[in-house]
Amino acid sequence: MELPGALRRDMRRFAAQLSAHINALYPDTNALNLDVTRELLGLSPDQELPPALAGHVQDRVHRTLVRPVRHLVDAGGQRWRPYLLAKIIHVLGGDSVFYTPLLAAGELMHTGSLIIDDVQDEAPVRRGRAAAHTVYGTPTALNAGTAAFFAFDRALRRVVPDDVVLRCAVQDAYLSALRAAHAGQALDILGLREEMDTAVATGNAGPLLDQVRLTHRLKSGAPVRAAFHVGALLVGSSAELSGALQRFGEAVGTAYQITDDVLDLRGVVRAGAPTKSVAExxxxxxxxxxxxxxxxxxxxRDVEAVWHLVRDGHLSEDGVREAIGALETCGAVDACVDEAERMLLAAWEQVKPLLPGTRQSCFIHALARHTVRRVRVA
Structure with a gap:
């Protein structure tokens, strides 16, 4: 699905703005200024950092906290999450440019979660580059990925320095998202092999599908829900609009994860380079x-055969092709895409009447649909 030209141009402009704010929070140079160094170290204004020590620490902080994150951030990515939130803030009458530091921090948080996810999945490639843990080592990657979560409070203090009530509400939404995402990741790591065994034996996929949906909702839906909640808080939206936006955000994030499952079967290629291994x-x-x-x-008999191939994670290349072919031809892929589209449409129908009837509102819908229909290929 092609995005409108005006929307693509606007996304490129936004990406440049976002990159500038990412660089302010995580400078791409080992000559970090003292203020950034102190923030990354978590030092209070009254805690001394002698100049000679500061010079030594800046380089070490850059190598161990900043570079692993910039390794992945600089590889690009779609950045649809912060852009979609920026459009929502703008549509609701807020100054989306003013809040760009928060959006940049959210992108850094997302990047940190990807670094950790790659460690846990033992993934070798992300966004067309070697995964961060394969370059910097697992301990450094895990620590840097986790530290990226705390860019958000740094940005929040810059954007909302004096409104303690608003800052607390935003922090609460952010922490709730982190809690949910970690719960979803825990369920994802545990896996559903026994549940799949039961589903294959009984032919009843209902409980299994519900558990996959819950994992996706927690891991991927909750962070987008929280982002839209933050947007509603920043512009002072009504409780009704805030609730509808949160449900829409959850639907977008969950639908995106469903279609990501589909793309796992097909791989993702951008600019001629694979950004993720096929059938990982x-x-x-x-x-x-x-x-x-x-x-x-x-x-x-066929589902038993496919599950037998997949279950223990030791597929040959022929086995990979056989499993993918079975899933593509039986309608499972179409079922996923249809479910994601229905989920998104239902949530959009709730929030649409509460938004201004402007072109910018249409852009929100167009971008949200694009995140799902990216898998609609011949």
């Missing part, structure tokens, strides 16, 4: 949405 989840024996949908769509 299948190779790891992971139960994703297409596999769960296949339980009801494949004959019992």
């Amino acid at each position: 989840d299948l190779r790891n024996g992971k139960v994703t949405m297409p596999l769960a949908h296949a339980v009801a769509l494949l004959p019992r």
